[in-house]
Amino acid sequence: MSTTINAVSRVSAGLAGSAAYTLFHMPLARSKMRSSERELFAATHRGRIRVNGKSAVTYLWGSGERPVLLVHGWQSRGSRYADLIPGLLDRGYSVVTFDAPGHGDGTGRSTTILEYRSILTELHDQYGTFEALVAHSLGTLASFYAIKGGVKAERIVALSGVRDFEYLLDEFCAELKLRPVLRGELLTRIGKHLFPGMPADLMPFSVSHATEAITAPVLVVHDEGDSRIGVGQGRGIAEAFGDQARLIITQGLGHRRILGDPEVVRAVLEFVEHGHDAAGRSEAQAEVIPAKD
Known part of the structure; x- marks a missing residue:
């Protein structure tokens, strides 16, 4: 998958960025309930x-x-x-x-x-x-x-x-060995679709951005x-x-x-x-x- 996305990025960074953004939100595996969990969840x-x-x-x-x-x-x-x-x-x-x-x-x-x-x-x-x-x-x-x-x-x-959130982005790009241009494309889409209207210095979201709102x-x-x-x-x-x-x-x-x-x-x-x-x-x-x- 990473090879394909990187290859496409050499022709169209936008198209490859769109594919990477879709993949970024798709779990590669779906966890199944363990036998030790079933009795509790049956109730x-x-x-x-x-x-x-x-x-x-x-x-x-x-x-x-x-x-x-x-x-x-x-x-x-x-x-x-x-x-x-x-x-x-x-x-x-x-x-x-x-x-x-x-x-x-x-x-x-x-x-x-x-x-x-x-x-x-x-x-x-x-x-x-x-x-x-x-x-x-x-x-x-x-x-x-x-x-x-x-x-x-x-x-x-x-x-x-x-x-x-940027940590997740960096880990995703490193795991798939994505070209640097794709990181920029991903970040652009993240800002547009996940954090619209967020000030540039607060995008993407970090827990540190929430501290003033939390007293717990x-x-x-x-x-x-x-x-x-x-x-x-x-x-x-x-x-x-x-x-x-x-x-x-x-x-x-x-x-x-x-x-x-x-x-x-x-x-x-x-x-x-x-x-x-x-x-x-x-x-x-x-x-x-x-x-x-």
């Missing part, structure tokens, strides 16, 4: 949210009171939070999650940060202010974008989170060896929020295992229930959860 109330002719599938446990929203990342699905959900239910929360278009049981082949924002906004309209919002990977960036747009949460958790405490958990989203993105989220943030660096969990690690689950549950003291922690003072043998 949920399912719904649908229509967005741009596609459907996101929603899941609710509980009455809807004291809602906690769980937002999945790229090529993932809501059921990846199966290790966290029982603890939230035991503490009296209702739990809401979803499969975005192109993910899990959602329809369509693609999605965008704008569609994530639309889904989060509709869920917010249904359930009101979330007592907590927990997001993973790309879901973190999309969640902060939605919060900047009016979605409210009393506590925010970023797991393996993306701070900068933030828990950031990121693995130092994350090969998908570098730990610098997690550190950057914590730095952007200063005294509002607490940073935990894990070891040996990578990008996805962090969701089910017992120590991470415990830290998230404690934060959702009790918050933290909001004491400022420098990069050198970040807490560390070591790898288990």
Whole structure:
């Protein structure tokens, strides 16, 4: 695919840029529900949210009171939070999650940060202010974008989170070995279609652009060896929020295992229930959860 796009770019950068932009929003794999997740998800109330002719599938446990929203990342699905959900239910929360278009049981082949924002906004309209919002990977960036747009949460958790949309662009271009001209074409389309009207110095979106609109405490958990989203993105989220943030660096969990690690689950549950003291922690003072043998 990258060879074809690069070859086309030598004839028409615009045509190749359009193809790259389409590919940028298409997950290359659709996650399936694991057997260990099925019993929990058989006991949920399912719904649908229509967005741009596609459907996101929603899941609710509980009455809807004291809602906690769980937002999945790229090529993932809501059921990846199966290790966290029982603890939230035991503490009296209702739990809401979803499969975005192109993910899990959602329809369509693609999605965008704008569609994530639309889904989060509709869920917010249904359930009101979330007592907590927990997001993973790309879901973190999309969640902060939605919060900047009016979605409210009393506590925010970023797991393996993306701070900068431009980081995703650079990783995509590097993975496909796209020519530099295509990066410029992609950035132009991103500005036009995803962030229209955004000032040039604030495009594309970064979590740091949302800090003034957010007063909630933030828990950031990121693995130092994350090969998908570098730990610098997690550190950057914590730095952007200063005294509002607490940073935990894990070891040996990578990008996805962090969701089910017992120590991470415990830290998230404690934060959702009790918050933290909001004491400022420098990069050198970040807490560390070591790898288990």
